[in-house]
Amino acid sequence: MLTGTKRVDAPGLKGWLAGRTGRKGDRTFRIRLLTQAFWAAVSLLLGVQLAMFYRAAQAGSLPLPTRPPGVEGYLPISGLMGILDWVYQGTLNTIHPAATVLILIALAMALLLRKGFCSWLCPVGFLSELLARFGRWSFGRNFRIWKWLDIPLRSLKYLVLAFFLWAIVTMTADQLQAFIQSPYNRVADIKMGLFFVELGKVGTIVMGILVLGSVFVQGFWCRYLCPYGALLGFFSWPSPTRIARNADPCVDCGLCDKVCMARLPVSSSRNVLSPECTGCLDCIAVCPVTEALEVRTVGRRRVSSVLFAGALMGIFLAGYVGARTSGVWSNEISDQEYVERIPDIHSPAYGHPGS
Ligand code: SF4
Ligand code: SF4
Structure with a gap:
């Protein structure tokens, strides 16, 4: 049964928890952890830069420090609107161009490397994994919601996505432009930041439920509620890469079934093609047998973990550098405009146009 393969000491679940993989020299798990930590640090830095920008704009001290365009990654709806608006207008909007660039980068990643964005780059996914890890450390395990409840709960994220897509695609070109140019959208990035800093009672309760849920159920937010992940799942369907089992x-x-955060039946699949697969490669990391599980292309070419991670970074860099060099990364809202708008940001004039 093991002819031609190398059987090594299986680290089992404990080894996986400790970050060791099933094969000597295999660094799948550590590479992913480092990649996630890097993007989480970048995210944190963007948050700090935005806070400094907000403070300076509030005080009216011109010139303002740099507003980091990368924070628009937290405006996926604006990004999707930007794609449709681009189709209508023929040019990328100048209010939140980075939001559109970043969502296009994530979609390109999904098309080529499944939902690798979720498991390797997304800071929310990283936080969610840390909370699940804390749950395993505290209670010895994560819990799995009953199948009869799990299936309808999983469909929630697709419903949320359908709602947003329907709201966007039914807008006319003029309505889309009116939204993009609205006072609300012009400062949407700052409003998003303030939402987390000024969490009200309801916000705190919702956040508390999400945090607790993520401690007990691995990937609670991602599995059941994240519309971004649902969208990437659709784009990952035709992806040429997949987890292949020999x-x-x-x-x-x-072991692969036990660690799979998407709860997929890896051990009985030939290829994992589910849109729920997040491309985490944890199943490969935990597998004790060389060549039993690998990332492969449709042409059966092996993709190493290093190459997988490198390809994700390459797609990001290509999109980022391409956007910067073609002048569609930073927005065209002047410092003066921010200084005038930000003191009134809590007024009804900056409410959501649809509300
Ligand atoms: S099948 Fe493997 S790569 Fe996909 S989500 Fe499950 S553990 Fe991660
Ligand atoms: S593919 Fe899954 S079931 Fe088979 S050896 Fe690897 S971890 Fe075990």
Whole structure:
């Protein structure tokens, strides 16, 4: 059964929790953790820069420090609107161009590398994994919601996505422009930042439920509620890469099923093609047998973890550098305009145009 393969000491679930993989020299898990930590740090830095920008604009001290365009990654709806507006107008809007660039980068990643964005770059996914890890450390395990409840709950994220897509695609070109140019949208990035800083009672309760849910159920937000992940799932369907299982060396230990955060039946699949697969490669990291599980292309070419991570970074860099060099990364809202608008940001004039 193991002919031609190298059987090594299986670290089991404990080894996976400790960040060790099933094969000597295999660094899948650590590479992912480092990548996630890097993007979480970048995210934190963007948040700090935005806070400094907000403070300076509030005080009216011109010139303002740099507003980091990368924070528009937290405006996926604006990004999607930007795509449709681009189709209507023929040019990318100058209010939140980075939001559109970043969502296009994530969609390109999904098209080529499944939902690798979720498991390797997304800071929310990273936080969610840390909370689940804390849950396992505290209670010895994460819990799995009953199947009869899990299926309808999983469909929630697709419903939320359908709602947003419907709201966007039913807008005319003029309505879309009116929204993009609205006072609300012009400062939407700052409003998003303030939402987390000034959480009200309802916001705190909702956040508390999400945090607790993520401690007990791995990937609570991502699995059930995240419309961004749902969108990436659709784009990951035709992806040429997938987790491929080789039945010959597989020893049916079932570890891959146990660690799969998407709860997919990896140990009984030939290829994992589900839109729920987040491309985390944890199943590969935990598998004790060389060549039993690998990332492969449709042409059966092997993609190493390093190459997988490198390709994700490459797509990001290509999109980012391309946007910067073609002048569509930073917005064209002047410092003066921010200084005039920000003191009134809590007034009804800056409410959501649809509300
Ligand atoms: S199948 Fe493997 S790569 Fe996909 S989500 Fe499950 S553990 Fe991660
Ligand atoms: S593919 Fe899954 S079941 Fe087979 S050896 Fe690897 S971890 Fe065990």
